Amino acid sequence: MESLIATEALGALAQITRLEVFRLLVRHEPNGLAAGEIARQLDVPANTMSTHLATLSRAGLLTSERHSRSIVYHANVATLRELMLFLARDCCGGNEELCAPLVAQLSC
């Protein structure tokens, strides 16, 4: 991942509603969640939610598939992983040992 792409992903997550959408969708993997259901659960109008979903999709953080009348969205965890690797490279790039505590804590 490269700086300009990274800023798009960071920008997509830098908004409280969109961040909550992504977290919600991660929790609902691997089934995904329909657009309307996302809007309902986060109490946001459908059209507003639609623009947020488009922003997240453009950043590569969501995928979607039509399922009859619904459009089901999925969190694309691979992009989050790439973003984190990009950030981690910043962190480790200067000081290798600074990352050790991170890796340790990441063992969930």
Next chain:
Amino acid sequence: MESLIATEALGALAQITRLEVFRLLVRHEPNGLAAGEIARQLDVPANTMSTHLATLSRAGLLTSERHSRSIVYHANVATLRELMLFLARDCCGGNEELCAPLVAQLSC
């Protein structure tokens, strides 16, 4: 770290100049870099850079200390680490095993 704090850090990094500032400062740890030198290296006017530095500082991503006439800025890697842990929790929260490849690659 909590959602609202995370969005502030994400927003601070979601701008190409500020992202480059942070990366530059990580590379210059532990000495840090003076505001003017940062502006010069990234070819940005001093006042514009000053507002970006303020944004990053407000998000807890930078620290600073006056050193005679200069103000020296440092990357606060601890905040980046917290941010990454916040994002990782999203990732692992739903699917524990999704994080394994991340941790593996993070061994720099």
Next chain:
DNA sequence: TCCATGATTCGACTACTATCGAACTATTGG
């Protein structure tokens, strides 16, 4: 085909963000 449902797009409005010239503040050497 017609209607109901689920979702997106349009249009308008408000609010925020980035930028930069100019003015201001702080520190130090002469």
Next chain:
DNA sequence: CCAATAGTTCGATAGTAGTCGAATCATGGA
């Protein structure tokens, strides 16, 4: 104290982002 240097703050401007009512598009059942 004065001038020079290093940074920040102010003010104006242009562009971008978030919100939501209304209109539109797509799908499937009667």
